[in-house]
Amino acid sequence: MAETLRKACLEPRDISYVEMHGTGTRVGDVAETTAVANVFGDAGRTIPFSVGTIKANIGHAGAIRAAFAVESIAQLVDELKADLREATTTNLVQGASSSGSSAGRISFVFTGQGSLYGGMGSDLCETSPVFRDSVDLCVRLARSMGFPPFLDLILDHSLKPSTKTTTQAQLATVTVQVALAAFWAACGIKPAMVMGHSLGEYYALYVAGVLSLSDILFLVGQRAALIQDCPEVGAYAMLDIAASEKTVNQLISARPRSSCQVACLNSPSATGVSGLVRDIKELQQHVRTQNLRTPLLPVAYGFHSARLDPTLAQYETIANGVRFSAPEIPVASTLRGSLSLPGDAARPWVPRDTVSAQLLPDFDSNQAAFGGFFDSRTCQPSREDYRSHR
Template sequence: MNGPDTGAGSPRLFAVAAGSEELLTALLYAHLDRIRAGRSLPSLARYCHDAATGTAGTHRVAFAVASYAELEQQLQAVCAGESERVPADVAARRPRLVFVFAGQGAQWHGMGRELLAAEPVFRTTLHQCDAYVREFAGFSAVEQLGLPEETARLGELDVLQPTMVSLQIALAALWRSWGVTPDAVVGHSMGEIAAAHTAGALTLRDAMMIACRRSALLRRIAGKGALAVTELPPAEARAVAEASGGTISVAGENSPRSTVLAGDAHSLAELVGELERRDVYCRIIKGTVASHSHYVEELREDLRTALQSLQPTATGVPMYSTVTAEPVPGTALGAAYWMRNLREPVRLAAATQALAAAGHEVFVEVSAHPVLLSPLRQTLEHHERPGWLLPSARRREEHRSMLSSLGALYACGREPDWAALHPGGPAAALTPYQAAVIDAARRPRPVPTASVA
């Protein structure tokens, strides 16, 4: 192949659309022929921009590529029918989209670095969050993300939580800069902070104040209890909690077959052993505290005092609460709500069911690595609801993961901001190569006939 970008570089989103399946197939073959010819190819970014902006329709294909060689391979696979496609009727009805903000558990060493280097909107937003982290907690989240693993303090709860909330807010800002806006938001435990800000109920300053001050208070109960994740259905988990005499409580109901229990370490250790003997998955969650249990009661008054200056406003986007499992007014997200968020069980399964019942079908997890897609899928399948479940970043492939999910969103009817994805401005007019590709796509392609032995 003779042309630029033959080696791997920054990933780009290649996307094309057409008004019929036949035209889309012809268009894909025309691109494949063009790339195989390899003459006078522009930069990969230019090629992807012009391909996306030169076509329209509900029959769509999109995927992330880092080189022309990879683009050729992907086109070959699509043309051969080897890749899964979103049906055209999905793009036509453009299903409602939910941003799902994760709690703890998505963290990994090196998170955020790739997007910090590659995406100005992500970088700017993260630094804006960082200024408030410095004000309220006295450390730099951006600095922590760049430190070697042995010297970073991300194992400390009051460092980890503000950093994770900052990352989530920056990811949401990046999605919006690409033209992806949610129809609703939901957050799991700590994730409700970023969800409330994204919904418009909390200023950035107030969101970071909650993340910093509440996580600092949580240090006081470190070592006083533990959390365990189990495959017990919610009803069975509640029965276990009732039989414990108060030593164990249900901390979260993530799906019809995934729950979190909180309690004293000895009681949970005994329960893990018992469930293992019954061949039921259960493990202690390391590096956290017994939130959503009676251990947080001692923080109630201090948390109210720490957050008394909050001034929440009405949401611009509906926020489904994992405290009540219903839409929550933004004005209700004052200090008392954040104590309920910390003390009461996380009702993710019920909130997911409510979102699905309201017609939401596309769920994008906003986190450094997906941890909620499995329970979301379990809940949707249990209630026989359709759904497309997408990650934001993934461990060690942040940029490609987001672009791949953006491609799936495009196939589901979303319209990205192509100018934001490919800075430098749109083409002034249809380029000669693009016109040739579209013209070739409209010409009938010979159908191969089967040979007779």
């Protein structure tokens, strides 16, 4: 790389982007990153320096075109601003490159309500007719069912989800992810398997053909309305702790009078906790003394906890009126830890907020159950992004 710069009469600080090979291996990635840092990590650099691994996602031919993806500096600035608005520290995905003649398989992983932020679909609504048509369809269907409007939450960057009801927030989240699936399908990209975490299980069931679009909007809207009717709104809160379930249980056990309980097992090193607002804040202060990251989640309910038990009976009655079809593609349940395959008998499969959501804590022990879709050497557990957009 240094020789190439010399031949081109360029300084390292003149380069702002490097396309990396992205092998997905511990040795290869470290060696490559170190080499790039040694050559381009100039202390006198005045412009940002970025690296990318497009090839790992869309192949060598796509990587060659990376240099031509931006038509103008102004467009680049706008796109970088959009990326910064939508970026979070937990949205990191490690992938393995395909080798030989066998094609890789794509899985879609759908997130929960915690990923919502104002204007999260505005850019694609402006640039993709397929995405916008899908959003408009969801909005019309939800309106016909009597649910409150939520389109502004998808389009307006200035809106905060906390100013909207749970019904509006969850329907907006559903709509954006349904539209994203439609967008990728229009690009010829379809999943070989789907998986959803928490609220994301509904979208996974829709993409797999288990539930219709009308049914997931109906179920999500009805579920959210039941939650809103809980008298404990605002009394409970949730905390995300960067620690294992065992560690978090030990922290909770040290406070025997606390109402806190483990609610979500998001990964081996990320655990969600529900409890009374007072107890959650006290636990958060204690956890910080252990040098653990522990953001308070932007929700007004104790999701995934026994606090929502009063909604179960009525919700199950509602769900029993919906038709569940056999999946058209494999569906991995993060709640059940199992894989439903095409041809499996159709059965009611409704995510329940009162059961801890567990997102594949051990890939090695789940290889048989999940049909070899995951490789623990190159794939780490996905995490729901609970933090509000910053």
